[in-house]
Amino acid sequence: MWVNGTQVAQVDAKGQVQTIPLSPQAFVPGINSIQLARVSHSAPITAETAYSDIAPIDNARSSISLDFAGLRPNPAPILAQLPLAFDARSWMPRNVTVALGSELPSPQRLRAATLAVESIAARMRQVDVTVTYKGTDPIIKRGDSGSWDIDKDTARAGDVLLVGTRSALQDAFPATFAEGINGPFLGIYAANEGKSVVVVLSGVTEADCLRAARAFADTSMALPSRADMTLDTTAAIHAPPEHVAIALGHPDTALVRAALNFAAVHVRTTGVLADFTFALPGDFASTDFFFDAATSLDAPQLRQLPSLPTLQPGQAVSLTGHASGHPFVAILGSNEASVPRAIEMLRQPAVWSQFAQGATLFDSATGSAKPLAVAGRSSIAHLRLLLADPLVFWGVLTTLLALSYIFLNMTLKEQLKKRFDQSSFSDPSPKR
8 A cells, every 4th residue: 555655554465354554644634645556465566566467356345445533634625735636656547537618629728628638647657647538518517505516427537627718617617616717717626525636727718728727737836725726917837848739630529539648648758748739620731640530531631641551440540641841640540439549559658659650550459559561652543532632623624624615616617617618619600
């Protein structure tokens, strides 16, 4: 057992009720991180062991209860406890459910949410931070009691991250809560009887939300010992120096979830926070990464990519293309659901390494990712794609019809002239 990343106990599991005393000195006022792992007796206790050696536990007969005595009460978490809430020393997986409000996500709101997800993943570099996104489905019921009534499945899944303007999130806030949001707003609240944490990044405008997300991600920010705050306009907040542009072919829920998880994997792999900007829906122009189903691409888009293989159900592919001289990577799936599964595979260092080297074929059915031999398109294939473009096709057809009309007129005129000349030659009598 670990408390706040430090091992505090190690006992033999005897298949009966056991009491494990923990020293009060292991805890701090406010949020604490407690981790448990059951491993083989001869195995070393490491993060790798906890991941690879799954212990047979009967969930119906097993339970854990925590009894506290002599500790100061903590009715609500505070912003100053955020670093401990997302403890850098933790090695158990962390799930974050992101809600962007009842409206369709805007590029600005998704940009703020991605930065918040990145900041959590950057704080917890040793673990996999996964993101759940349910689109416009409500996960919090608005109650008059002032409580955060999260649905049970979401509460059991982990933490909740609410990102959006005051108007976009008003259906999720408890009654009268939105009245206190008058600028860039950052808050943390307990939910589900203290079993879940709700982090709110909000404001009156989309720019307010982005500023709140940057404050959440800035490790140099001194957060106060209270539940929420409105950022002062004079506060110095450091924006990420790196920029990454992502375009989604469609604002589909699965593709948005893939983009959020890609940001978490990206920061864990590179160790650098990036400012992710989004185009919804977008194309290949001025983008670094493009996510979509392969069947959704049109002829002009296909011309900017190497030859695309036929994808089987559950497969996805990453290809490097060029748009106006700018290189980009397209992750294309057999359908929208295949793209997030490919992103999940990027959590494996070997798969990410292969993805960074070049074209990769992802197969979620077999859990494999292998290099893809990219073949250039033949001249005939280029011509077929060119003619598949409606603008090109109708332009060529109109030109051919116009040329045919001109040629036909010229031919008819020439034939009439010949007939007239022949008629004049055969009848030399003077005309009256």
